[in-house]
Structure formats: structure tokens, C-alpha cells
Amino acid sequence: MVSDSIFKSEEVLSAEYLPDILPHRENQIKQLADNLLPASKGRRPQNTFVFGAPGIGKTAVSKYAFREFEDYSGIKTIYMNCWDYNTSLSILTKIVSDFGMFVQRRGWAKDEVISRLTEALEKSKKSLLICLDEVDQLLYKDQKVLYDLLRLNQYVKNPIGVIFISNNPHVFANLEPRIMSSLSLDEIEFRPYTLQEMKNILQERVDYGFYSVEEGVVALASAHAINKNGDVRVGLECLMKAGRLAEKENSDGVKVVHVKKVLKTVGEIKPEILKENVTDVEKIIVDIVNNKKNNLTFDELYKIYEETVESPITKRMFRDYVNHLDSVNLLKIGKRKFGKSRFVLKV
Ligand SMILES: Nc1ncnc2c1ncn2[C@@H]1O[C@H](COP(=O)(O)OP(=O)(O)OP(=O)(O)O)[C@@H](O)[C@H]1O
Ligand SMILES: [Mg+2]
Known part of the structure; x- marks a missing residue:
């Protein structure tokens, strides 16, 4: 017989559960709330980039801040994980339908979605807050959503505020400087517990x-x-x-x-899950690093990569992938004690 005297609530112990209190994240919650606050007064919310290692409360804190803010201000918040929403059209369609608007089953063209959305936002006279979690998945695939969101912001009086979340502090490194400055991101770093x-x-x-x-x-x-x-x-x-x-x-x-x-x-x-989902370039990088006995400098690694594949990506993009792999613990970037070379190590 199985005893029923162990669990008061299994749900509370599951990773999906969002607790009512998040100890040791009070400062981050406060900072996020401060950034959202202007939206409740009809002013421009502060776009924010939340980053840090896996499993340390980034998603929980953002969802928590959204939940509280929506209750307090009545302003609509929409959370999206970019594993599920990784094209501009899917994100815009999700916003439209969460806004309570009818979306044709066969879907609309993007411009149609944008014009409906602009109309709805204008009518509601309120801001809209969205969270794009695991934004790497979006930036690798379809950066256009950022242009589209910024474009929307030009048409409506109460602009959309966005929280971006990633493990990778450098996830925006390849973004056009113009877009980056229009986003004018505030950063919140989550440190490990x-x-x-x-x-x-x-x-x-x-x-x-x-x-x-x-x-x-x-x-x-x-x-x-x-x-x-x-x-x-x-x-x-x-x-x-x-x-x-x-x-x-x-x-x-x-x-x-x-x-x-x-x-x-x-x-x-997390890394086990990610191994299934890393991009092809990343798989090649991990393979090279794991097959080498010695530690490689970044330049050595890039050289081997360049020789391995037919059409290599640029060194700058390559660096982003390496940083991403470091942030999800599929490899480590180490520094030599004296000197500037960075070593890429297996984990
Ligand atoms: N301060 C906290 N108090 C209570 N639970 C927490 C706290 N921080 C994290 N957790 C719990 O730990 C789990 C992982 O947190 P979360 O999903 O927010 O991590 P994350 O930083 O978004 O990780 P990833 O980068 O892998 O998505 C969740 O169940 C969350 O509720
Ligand atoms: Mg998360």
C-alpha cells in the first residue's frame, strides 16, 4: 500500500509551479516592477534584458512580476517561450489572439496582423507588456520580430514594453546597433544562488x-x-x-x-535537453572541443572549425555560438592567468 502521508502538495515541488514568494530575488523583482511601472501611467515602459545561468529564477521572476503587475494595473501581459514562438508571424499572431481578437484559422499575412494589432492597441489606449523567454531561439531564426515590434511602437501612443530572457549575456551581440539603441535595454543580471x-x-x-x-x-x-x-x-x-x-x-x-x-x-x-536542440554549428563546435586532448585557444578552435566545414560562419558569429555553449554548460571558456588568450575547454 502506498502511504498518503508524504505529500501535502506534489504541485508545489514541481518545476512548473510558480510560488507566491521567491526568496532572494526581491531586488530583481523590484527592478523589473520599476521598469514596468511607467506603463500603468500611460508612459513608456523600460525594455529589459534578463540574463543568467540556467535554473536560477529568471523565468519565475519575470512571470511573477507580470502576474503581479497585471493584477495591479489591469495592463495586459503576454509571456512567450521562443522555443514555441520563434517567428515574427507566430509572435504577432499570439499577441493578437491573446488580445481577444479573432484570428482566422488559416492565419493572416503579417501586415494584416500588424494593422489589426495597431488598431486594437490604439483603441485600448493602454500599453502592452510582452516577455520573450529563451530569446536565443528567436534571434537565431527570425530577428524580424524586433523590427516589427519597434515599427508597431511608432504607430501607437502607448508603446509595447518587452522583457527578453536568455542564458547568454551576449545574445544581442550581432544585432544592428541601430535596433539595439532603439530597444534601449536595461539589463538585469541574475547571479547564481x-x-x-x-x-x-x-x-x-x-x-x-x-x-x-x-x-x-x-x-x-x-x-x-x-x-x-x-x-x-x-x-x-x-x-x-x-x-x-x-x-x-x-x-x-x-x-x-x-x-x-x-x-x-x-x-x-537543462544541458541534456539542450543537447537535442543545439544548432548544427554548435554541435560541430562541441564535437571539436570534445575530441581534442589539449585545451584550444579561441583562434585555434575557429581555425579547426573553418577547416572542417564547407561554408564557415564569420568569426564574430562563431564567438556568439561559443559564448552560448558556455552559458548552457556544454563547454567552458577559461582564461590564462597572465595574458589575454581565452581557452575553450570541454566540460
Ligand atoms: N528564488 C526562488 N524561490 C523559489 N523558487 C525558485 C527560485 N528561483 C528559482 N526557483 C524555482 O526553480 C525552478 C527554475 O527556475 P526558472 O525556471 O525561473 O529558471 P530560469 O532561470 O528561467 O532557468 P532557464 O535559464 O533554464 O530557463 C522553478 O521551479 C522556479 O520556481
Ligand atoms: Mg527560464
Whole structure:
């Protein structure tokens, strides 16, 4: 028989759950809220770029700020993950339909969508806030959406505010300077949590998720998460799996032994997913780095890449891909202690 005395709420321990409090992100929430605030007074919201390592609350904080802001101001917010919305047309269509406008099943041409949207925004006399999460997916594929959003902003009185999110601080590096300056982005960097912060965050989830937890459970799950690049999802998965095991064993609570037993099965989550989805160029880069015994300087790596493929991309674009791979932990960029060369290392 499976015990039902372990989970108060499984949902609270899942990575998709958006908690009511996000400990240790108060400053970032405040900064984001300050940037959105002008929209509630009919003024231009501050576009913002949120960046940092995987699993440290970027999406959670942005969704949280949107939820609170919409409740407070009545201004519409739309969240999109660019894995799902990665063309200009799909993004604009999503905005139109979230705005409550009818969209033909077979879809419209982009100009049609833009003109409907302009009309609707003008009529509503309110701003619109959108969040483009994992924006890398969009910038690799279809940068036009940025032109389209800026174009929209020229036509309407209350402009659209955008939050962009990425793991990669350099994701906009190849964007035209003119577009970049029109976006005039404020940046919010998310730094990894310390061990103590991770403990506090997981403790909060545990308090709402489990009935009874032995001392040491949260500490062990937290230490594991910190070891696996500081991703909170790793900690949550440890706890969830430990809870399920405790349930199966008919235990009267979650114990340290349960966590110990599941630790091996919980690894870095995000990079594994990404391995499936990285671009072809990135796969080649990872292969080159992993097949070399010695560390390569950036220039050496580019040279090998150039010799490997038929039509190589420019060095500047290549650098972006390498930075992206570093940010998702598929390789590491190291620096020589004295001197300027940057080494690209396998992980
Ligand atoms: N301060 C916090 N308090 C409570 N839960 C948190 C906190 N920070 C992160 N989490 C939880 O950790 C999980 C991962 O967070 P989130 O999805 O926001 O990461 P991310 O920074 O967007 O990562 P990625 O770059 O991989 O998308 C979520 O379940 C989120 O609720
Ligand atoms: Mg995220």
C-alpha cells in the first residue's frame, strides 16, 4: 500500500509551479516592477534584458512580476517561450489572439496582423507588456520580430514594453546597433544562488510540499543542486523523487536515506535537453572541443572549425555560438592567468 502521508502538495515541488514568494530575488523583482511601472501611467515602459545561468529564477521572476503587475494595473501581459514562438508571424499572431481578437484559422499575412494589432492597441489606449523567454531561439531564426515590434511602437501612443530572457549575456551581440539603441535595454543580471540561499528556497517549497521531513534532507538536496551548476530544478527533482520513494516505502516522512538513494539519478537537467536542440554549428563546435586532448585557444578552435566545414560562419558569429555553449554548460571558456588568450575547454 502506498502511504498518503508524504505529500501535502506534489504541485508545489514541481518545476512548473510558480510560488507566491521567491526568496532572494526581491531586488530583481523590484527592478523589473520599476521598469514596468511607467506603463500603468500611460508612459513608456523600460525594455529589459534578463540574463543568467540556467535554473536560477529568471523565468519565475519575470512571470511573477507580470502576474503581479497585471493584477495591479489591469495592463495586459503576454509571456512567450521562443522555443514555441520563434517567428515574427507566430509572435504577432499570439499577441493578437491573446488580445481577444479573432484570428482566422488559416492565419493572416503579417501586415494584416500588424494593422489589426495597431488598431486594437490604439483603441485600448493602454500599453502592452510582452516577455520573450529563451530569446536565443528567436534571434537565431527570425530577428524580424524586433523590427516589427519597434515599427508597431511608432504607430501607437502607448508603446509595447518587452522583457527578453536568455542564458547568454551576449545574445544581442550581432544585432544592428541601430535596433539595439532603439530597444534601449536595461539589463538585469541574475547571479547564481549560494548554498545557503538554495537551502532557504528549497526549505520554503518543502514546507508547503511535504508533511514531514527529516533534518538534513533539504541540505543534501541543496548541496546536490549547487554541485550541478546551481540549478534549482535539480534540487526540486531530488526532493520530488525522494518523496515518491518515501511514499513507496510507506515511510512516515522523507528521510536523508531517501535523498541519498535518488541522488545518482538526478543530474544537470537543462544541458541534456539542450543537447537535442543545439544548432548544427554548435554541435560541430562541441564535437571539436570534445575530441581534442589539449585545451584550444579561441583562434585555434575557429581555425579547426573553418577547416572542417564547407561554408564557415564569420568569426564574430562563431564567438556568439561559443559564448552560448558556455552559458548552457556544454563547454567552458577559461582564461590564462597572465595574458589575454581565452581557452575553450570541454566540460
Ligand atoms: N528564488 C526562488 N524561490 C523559489 N523558487 C525558485 C527560485 N528561483 C528559482 N526557483 C524555482 O526553480 C525552478 C527554475 O527556475 P526558472 O525556471 O525561473 O529558471 P530560469 O532561470 O528561467 O532557468 P532557464 O535559464 O533554464 O530557463 C522553478 O521551479 C522556479 O520556481
Ligand atoms: Mg527560464
